[in-house]
Amino acid sequence: MGTGIAPGQLDPLIHVPARLRIVGTLAALPEGDTLSFTRLQELIGLTPGNLITHLRKLEDAGYVVTEKTGNGPASRTSVALTAGGRAALDTYTATLRDLLAGF
Amino acid sequence: MSERFDTFGPPKPSQAEIEFAAGAPGTEVDETGELAPEEAARLLEQSQRHAQRELELRPPLLGLAAAVVMLVAYGAVWLSVRHQHPYVGPSGTALAVLYGTLLAWAALVLVTLRRRMSGVGGRVAVRRRVEGLTFAGIWISVYVFQGALLHAGASHGIVYGIWPAAAPLIVVGGAAAAYSAGREQSPALGLVAVALGAGAAFAGPAGVWGVIGVGGFVLLVAYAALRFWQRRA
Numbered sequence A: 001m002g003t004g005i006a007p008g009q010l011d012p013l014i015h016v017p018a019r020l021r022i023v024g025t026l027a028a029l030p031e032g033d034t035l036s037f038t039r040l041q042e043l044i045g046l047t048p049g050n051l052i053t054h055l056r057k058l059e060d061a062g063y064v065v066t067e068k069t070g071n072g073p074a075s076r077t078s079v080a081l082t083a084g085g086r087a088a089l090d091t092y093t094a095t096l097r098d099l100l101a102g103f
Numbered sequence B: 001m002s003e004r005f006d007t008f009g010p011p012k013p014s015q016a017e018i019e020f021a022a023g024a025p026g027t028e029v030d031e032t033g034e035l036a037p038e039e040a041a042r043l044l045e046q047s048q049r050h051a052q053r054e055l056e057l058r059p060p061l062l063g064l065a066a067a068v069v070m071l072v073a074y075g076a077v078w079l080s081v082r083h084q085h086p087y088v089g090p091s092g093t094a095l096a097v098l099y100g101t102l103l104a105w106a107a108l109v110l111v112t113l114r115r116r117m118s119g120v121g122g123r124v125a126v127r128r129r130v131e132g133l134t135f136a137g138i139w140i141s142v143y144v145f146q147g148a149l150l151h152a153g154a155s156h157g158i159v160y161g162i163w164p165a166a167a168p169l170i171v172v173g174g175a176a177a178a179y180s181a182g183r184e185q186s187p188a189l190g191l192v193a194v195a196l197g198a199g200a201a202f203a204g205p206a207g208v209w210g211v212i213g214v215g216g217f218v219l220l221v222a223y224a225a226l227r228f229w230q231r232r233a
Helices: A017-027 A037-044 A048-060 A083-101 B015-021 B037-055 B060-081 B092-117 B123-151 B156-182 B188-232
Strands: A033-036 A064-069 A076-081 B120-122
Touching (some): A017 A037, A017 A048, A017 A064, A017 A083, A033 B123, A037 A048, A048 A064, A076 A083, A076 B120, A083 B037, B060 B156, B060 B188, B120 B123, B123 B156
Antiparallel strands (some): A033 A076, A033 B120, A064 A076
Protein backbone atom coordinates (compact mmCIF):
# COMPACT_ATOMS: atom_id res chain seq x y z
CA MET A 1 0.00 0.00 0.00
CA GLY A 2 2.10 2.84 -1.31
CA THR A 3 5.24 1.45 0.33
CA GLY A 4 8.65 1.06 -1.23
CA ILE A 5 8.80 4.61 -2.56
CA ALA A 6 12.27 6.09 -2.19
CA PRO A 7 12.52 9.53 -0.54
CA GLY A 8 12.23 12.24 -3.18
CA GLN A 9 10.43 9.93 -5.57
CA LEU A 10 6.88 10.66 -6.61
CA ASP A 11 4.38 7.89 -5.84
CA PRO A 12 3.95 6.22 -9.27
CA LEU A 13 0.41 5.22 -8.40
CA ILE A 14 -0.65 8.84 -8.07
CA HIS A 15 1.76 10.33 -10.61
CA VAL A 16 -0.48 9.59 -13.61
CA PRO A 17 -2.71 12.41 -14.94
CA ALA A 18 -6.00 10.56 -14.59
CA ARG A 19 -5.31 9.25 -11.09
CA LEU A 20 -3.94 12.62 -10.01
CA ARG A 21 -7.29 14.14 -11.00
CA ILE A 22 -9.20 11.38 -9.21
CA VAL A 23 -7.37 11.74 -5.89
CA GLY A 24 -7.31 15.54 -6.20
CA THR A 25 -11.07 15.60 -6.68
CA LEU A 26 -11.78 13.15 -3.86
CA ALA A 27 -9.44 15.08 -1.54
CA ALA A 28 -11.66 18.15 -1.99
CA LEU A 29 -14.39 16.33 -0.06
CA PRO A 30 -14.37 16.55 3.73
CA GLU A 31 -13.08 13.38 5.42
CA GLY A 32 -16.03 11.02 5.82
CA ASP A 33 -17.85 12.11 2.66
CA THR A 34 -18.21 9.97 -0.44
CA LEU A 35 -18.85 10.74 -4.10
CA SER A 36 -20.91 8.64 -6.48
CA PHE A 37 -19.12 7.08 -9.44
CA THR A 38 -21.36 9.04 -11.83
CA ARG A 39 -20.66 12.43 -10.18
CA LEU A 40 -16.94 11.67 -10.01
CA GLN A 41 -16.94 10.87 -13.71
CA GLU A 42 -18.79 14.10 -14.43
CA LEU A 43 -16.32 16.13 -12.38
CA ILE A 44 -13.16 14.77 -13.94
CA GLY A 45 -14.44 14.02 -17.44
CA LEU A 46 -12.79 10.61 -17.90
CA THR A 47 -14.35 7.94 -20.08
CA PRO A 48 -16.19 5.29 -18.02
CA GLY A 49 -13.75 2.54 -18.99
CA ASN A 50 -10.71 4.60 -18.00
CA LEU A 51 -12.26 5.66 -14.72
CA ILE A 52 -13.04 2.04 -13.84
CA THR A 53 -9.46 0.97 -14.57
CA HIS A 54 -7.88 3.78 -12.53
CA LEU A 55 -10.30 3.35 -9.63
CA ARG A 56 -9.48 -0.35 -9.44
CA LYS A 57 -5.75 0.42 -9.29
CA LEU A 58 -6.29 2.96 -6.53
CA GLU A 59 -8.59 0.59 -4.68
CA ASP A 60 -6.08 -2.25 -4.91
CA ALA A 61 -3.47 0.05 -3.38
CA GLY A 62 -5.83 0.98 -0.55
CA TYR A 63 -5.94 4.64 -1.58
CA VAL A 64 -9.67 4.68 -2.28
CA VAL A 65 -12.55 2.64 -1.00
CA THR A 66 -15.67 1.91 -3.01
CA GLU A 67 -19.00 0.83 -1.63
CA LYS A 68 -21.62 -0.77 -3.80
CA THR A 69 -25.30 -0.77 -2.94
CA GLY A 70 -28.25 -2.27 -4.80
CA ASN A 71 -28.26 -4.61 -7.76
CA GLY A 72 -28.55 -4.30 -11.53
CA PRO A 73 -29.86 -0.97 -12.86
CA ALA A 74 -30.45 0.25 -9.31
CA SER A 75 -26.86 -0.35 -8.24
CA ARG A 76 -24.87 2.60 -6.99
CA THR A 77 -21.22 2.95 -6.18
CA SER A 78 -19.77 5.52 -3.84
CA VAL A 79 -16.09 6.33 -3.84
CA ALA A 80 -14.00 7.91 -1.08
CA LEU A 81 -10.35 8.55 -0.36
CA THR A 82 -9.09 6.44 2.54
CA ALA A 83 -6.92 7.81 5.35
CA GLY A 84 -4.02 6.05 3.63
CA GLY A 85 -4.95 7.71 0.35
CA ARG A 86 -5.01 11.14 1.97
CA ALA A 87 -1.64 10.47 3.59
CA ALA A 88 -0.21 9.31 0.26
CA LEU A 89 -1.49 12.46 -1.44
CA ASP A 90 0.03 14.61 1.32
CA THR A 91 3.38 12.88 0.85
CA TYR A 92 3.08 13.21 -2.94
CA THR A 93 2.29 16.94 -2.63
CA ALA A 94 5.23 17.51 -0.26
CA THR A 95 7.59 15.65 -2.61
CA LEU A 96 6.26 17.65 -5.56
CA ARG A 97 6.92 20.91 -3.68
CA ASP A 98 10.47 19.81 -2.88
CA LEU A 99 11.09 18.89 -6.52
CA LEU A 100 9.73 22.22 -7.76
CA ALA A 101 11.80 24.07 -5.17
CA GLY A 102 14.90 22.35 -6.55
CA PHE A 103 15.77 20.09 -3.65
CA MET B 1 -27.86 22.00 -16.38
CA SER B 2 -27.50 18.30 -17.19
CA GLU B 3 -30.45 15.96 -17.52
CA ARG B 4 -29.56 14.29 -14.23
CA PHE B 5 -30.51 17.46 -12.32
CA ASP B 6 -33.79 18.18 -14.07
CA THR B 7 -35.88 16.29 -11.56
CA PHE B 8 -35.79 15.93 -7.83
CA GLY B 9 -34.62 12.70 -6.23
CA PRO B 10 -31.26 10.97 -6.05
CA PRO B 11 -29.14 11.12 -9.21
CA LYS B 12 -29.55 8.19 -11.56
CA PRO B 13 -26.51 5.92 -11.83
CA SER B 14 -24.88 5.93 -15.25
CA GLN B 15 -24.45 2.71 -17.22
CA ALA B 16 -20.75 2.82 -16.31
CA GLU B 17 -21.60 3.02 -12.60
CA ILE B 18 -23.82 -0.05 -12.97
CA GLU B 19 -21.05 -1.88 -14.84
CA PHE B 20 -18.47 -0.86 -12.23
CA ALA B 21 -20.71 -2.16 -9.45
CA ALA B 22 -21.08 -5.41 -11.38
CA GLY B 23 -17.29 -5.79 -11.50
CA ALA B 24 -16.80 -5.04 -15.18
CA PRO B 25 -13.18 -4.65 -16.29
CA GLY B 26 -12.03 -1.19 -17.33
CA THR B 27 -10.24 -0.30 -20.53
CA GLU B 28 -6.49 -0.59 -21.00
CA VAL B 29 -4.75 2.65 -20.11
CA ASP B 30 -1.37 3.91 -21.27
CA GLU B 31 0.89 4.83 -18.38
CA THR B 32 4.15 5.14 -20.22
CA GLY B 33 4.04 8.91 -20.78
CA GLU B 34 6.26 11.17 -18.68
CA LEU B 35 4.57 13.71 -16.43
CA ALA B 36 6.72 16.68 -15.47
CA PRO B 37 6.45 17.86 -11.84
CA GLU B 38 5.25 21.31 -13.01
CA GLU B 39 2.48 19.70 -15.04
CA ALA B 40 1.55 17.41 -12.14
CA ALA B 41 1.31 20.37 -9.76
CA ARG B 42 -0.87 22.26 -12.22
CA LEU B 43 -3.16 19.25 -12.76
CA LEU B 44 -3.53 18.61 -9.04
CA GLU B 45 -4.33 22.23 -8.27
CA GLN B 46 -6.82 22.43 -11.15
CA SER B 47 -8.63 19.26 -10.07
CA GLN B 48 -8.92 20.36 -6.45
CA ARG B 49 -10.05 23.86 -7.34
CA HIS B 50 -12.60 22.58 -9.85
CA ALA B 51 -14.01 20.06 -7.35
CA GLN B 52 -14.19 22.68 -4.58
CA ARG B 53 -16.11 25.05 -6.86
CA GLU B 54 -18.51 22.38 -8.05
CA LEU B 55 -19.16 21.04 -4.55
CA GLU B 56 -19.26 24.39 -2.75
CA LEU B 57 -22.63 24.82 -1.01
CA ARG B 58 -22.61 28.62 -0.86
CA PRO B 59 -21.31 29.85 -4.21
CA PRO B 60 -20.74 33.63 -4.45
CA LEU B 61 -23.49 33.97 -7.07
CA LEU B 62 -25.99 32.74 -4.50
CA GLY B 63 -24.79 35.55 -2.22
CA LEU B 64 -25.39 38.08 -4.99
CA ALA B 65 -28.89 36.68 -5.56
CA ALA B 66 -29.56 36.99 -1.81
CA ALA B 67 -28.48 40.64 -1.95
CA VAL B 68 -31.00 41.38 -4.71
CA VAL B 69 -33.75 39.46 -2.88
CA MET B 70 -33.06 41.46 0.28
CA LEU B 71 -33.20 44.79 -1.54
CA VAL B 72 -36.38 43.94 -3.46
CA ALA B 73 -38.27 42.26 -0.58
CA TYR B 74 -37.42 44.79 2.13
CA GLY B 75 -37.56 47.70 -0.31
CA ALA B 76 -41.11 46.80 -1.38
CA VAL B 77 -42.28 46.77 2.24
CA TRP B 78 -40.47 50.01 3.06
CA LEU B 79 -42.10 51.76 0.06
CA SER B 80 -45.54 50.72 1.33
CA VAL B 81 -45.02 51.79 4.97
CA ARG B 82 -42.69 54.79 4.82
CA HIS B 83 -45.45 57.42 5.21
CA GLN B 84 -47.61 55.58 7.72
CA HIS B 85 -48.49 57.48 10.90
CA PRO B 86 -49.53 55.56 12.92
CA TYR B 87 -47.90 52.42 11.65
CA VAL B 88 -50.37 49.77 10.49
CA GLY B 89 -48.12 47.45 8.48
CA PRO B 90 -47.22 46.59 4.87
CA SER B 91 -49.84 46.55 2.10
CA GLY B 92 -51.01 43.29 0.54
CA THR B 93 -48.98 44.01 -2.59
CA ALA B 94 -45.83 44.62 -0.56
CA LEU B 95 -46.39 41.39 1.38
CA ALA B 96 -46.91 39.52 -1.91
CA VAL B 97 -43.57 40.87 -3.19
CA LEU B 98 -41.89 40.07 0.15
CA TYR B 99 -43.09 36.49 0.37
CA GLY B 100 -42.86 35.95 -3.41
CA THR B 101 -39.18 36.90 -3.50
CA LEU B 102 -38.49 34.91 -0.33
CA LEU B 103 -40.16 31.82 -1.84
CA ALA B 104 -38.22 32.27 -5.09
CA TRP B 105 -35.06 32.60 -3.01
CA ALA B 106 -35.85 29.43 -1.02
CA ALA B 107 -36.46 27.54 -4.28
CA LEU B 108 -33.14 28.79 -5.70
CA VAL B 109 -31.29 27.67 -2.56
CA LEU B 110 -32.96 24.24 -2.66
CA VAL B 111 -32.12 23.71 -6.34
CA THR B 112 -28.52 24.87 -5.77
CA LEU B 113 -28.04 22.61 -2.74
CA ARG B 114 -29.62 19.70 -4.56
CA ARG B 115 -27.28 20.15 -7.52
CA ARG B 116 -24.18 20.65 -5.39
CA MET B 117 -24.97 17.73 -3.09
CA SER B 118 -25.87 15.42 -5.97
CA GLY B 119 -23.87 12.22 -5.64
CA VAL B 120 -22.30 13.32 -2.34
CA GLY B 121 -22.92 11.00 0.59
CA GLY B 122 -21.37 9.95 3.86
CA ARG B 123 -21.21 11.21 7.42
CA VAL B 124 -20.56 14.88 6.65
CA ALA B 125 -23.27 15.04 3.99
CA VAL B 126 -25.81 13.73 6.49
CA ARG B 127 -24.64 16.29 9.06
CA ARG B 128 -25.12 19.09 6.52
CA ARG B 129 -28.72 18.05 5.94
CA VAL B 130 -29.37 18.08 9.70
CA GLU B 131 -27.78 21.54 9.90
CA GLY B 132 -30.02 22.77 7.09
CA LEU B 133 -33.13 21.49 8.85
CA THR B 134 -31.98 23.06 12.14
CA PHE B 135 -31.56 26.49 10.53
CA ALA B 136 -34.97 26.13 8.82
CA GLY B 137 -36.49 25.34 12.24
CA ILE B 138 -34.83 28.40 13.81
CA TRP B 139 -36.13 30.58 10.96
CA ILE B 140 -39.68 29.28 11.30
CA SER B 141 -39.60 29.84 15.08
CA VAL B 142 -39.04 33.57 14.44
CA TYR B 143 -42.41 33.75 12.67
CA VAL B 144 -44.14 31.56 15.27
CA PHE B 145 -42.95 34.04 17.89
CA GLN B 146 -44.39 36.86 15.76
CA GLY B 147 -47.78 35.16 16.16
CA ALA B 148 -47.25 35.00 19.92
CA LEU B 149 -46.50 38.75 19.98
CA LEU B 150 -49.75 39.45 18.12
CA HIS B 151 -51.63 37.13 20.48
CA ALA B 152 -50.16 38.96 23.49
CA GLY B 153 -51.45 42.29 22.15
CA ALA B 154 -48.17 43.86 21.04
CA SER B 155 -48.50 46.95 18.84
CA HIS B 156 -48.58 46.78 15.03
CA GLY B 157 -45.26 48.58 14.99
CA ILE B 158 -43.68 45.61 16.77
CA VAL B 159 -45.67 42.73 15.24
CA TYR B 160 -45.66 43.93 11.61
CA GLY B 161 -42.64 46.20 11.69
CA ILE B 162 -39.64 45.81 13.94
CA TRP B 163 -39.95 42.09 14.74
CA PRO B 164 -40.41 40.60 11.22
CA ALA B 165 -37.78 42.96 9.76
CA ALA B 166 -35.04 42.67 12.39
CA ALA B 167 -35.59 39.39 14.25
CA PRO B 168 -34.63 37.03 11.38
CA LEU B 169 -31.25 38.75 11.11
CA ILE B 170 -30.65 38.75 14.86
CA VAL B 171 -31.80 35.17 15.55
CA VAL B 172 -30.60 33.39 12.39
CA GLY B 173 -27.46 35.57 12.14
CA GLY B 174 -26.64 34.77 15.78
CA ALA B 175 -27.11 31.05 15.21
CA ALA B 176 -24.96 31.22 12.05
CA ALA B 177 -22.20 33.11 13.90
CA ALA B 178 -22.16 30.55 16.73
CA TYR B 179 -22.15 27.69 14.22
CA SER B 180 -19.23 29.20 12.27
CA ALA B 181 -17.24 29.91 15.43
CA GLY B 182 -17.79 26.30 16.54
CA ARG B 183 -16.29 25.09 13.27
CA GLU B 184 -13.30 27.44 13.58
CA GLN B 185 -14.61 29.57 10.71
CA SER B 186 -15.08 33.32 10.74
CA PRO B 187 -18.34 34.33 12.46
CA ALA B 188 -18.07 37.81 10.94
CA LEU B 189 -20.99 37.60 8.49
CA GLY B 190 -23.41 36.34 11.17
CA LEU B 191 -22.22 38.94 13.70
CA VAL B 192 -22.57 41.80 11.19
CA ALA B 193 -26.12 40.56 10.41
CA VAL B 194 -26.92 40.62 14.15
CA ALA B 195 -25.51 44.14 14.48
CA LEU B 196 -27.43 45.31 11.40
CA GLY B 197 -30.71 43.88 12.72
CA ALA B 198 -30.25 45.29 16.22
CA GLY B 199 -29.09 48.71 15.00
CA ALA B 200 -31.78 49.03 12.33
CA ALA B 201 -34.50 48.43 14.93
CA PHE B 202 -33.80 51.96 16.23
CA ALA B 203 -35.03 53.32 12.88
CA GLY B 204 -38.57 52.45 13.96
CA PRO B 205 -41.19 50.15 12.43
CA ALA B 206 -41.11 51.80 8.98
CA GLY B 207 -37.45 52.80 8.75
CA VAL B 208 -36.20 49.37 9.85
CA TRP B 209 -37.28 47.89 6.50
CA GLY B 210 -35.34 50.47 4.50
CA VAL B 211 -32.20 50.29 6.65
CA ILE B 212 -32.07 46.49 6.56
CA GLY B 213 -32.92 46.36 2.84
CA VAL B 214 -30.03 48.63 1.90
CA GLY B 215 -27.68 47.44 4.67
CA GLY B 216 -28.31 43.78 3.87
CA PHE B 217 -27.79 44.41 0.16
CA VAL B 218 -24.44 46.11 0.78
CA LEU B 219 -23.36 43.43 3.27
CA LEU B 220 -24.21 40.54 0.94
CA VAL B 221 -22.63 42.16 -2.12
CA ALA B 222 -19.45 42.76 -0.09
CA TYR B 223 -19.52 39.15 1.13
CA ALA B 224 -20.01 37.81 -2.42
CA ALA B 225 -17.14 40.02 -3.66
CA LEU B 226 -14.90 38.69 -0.89
CA ARG B 227 -15.78 35.11 -1.83
CA PHE B 228 -15.02 35.81 -5.52
CA TRP B 229 -11.70 37.33 -4.50
CA GLN B 230 -10.86 34.35 -2.26
CA ARG B 231 -11.62 32.00 -5.13
CA ARG B 232 -9.24 33.79 -7.45
CA ALA B 233 -6.44 34.11 -4.90
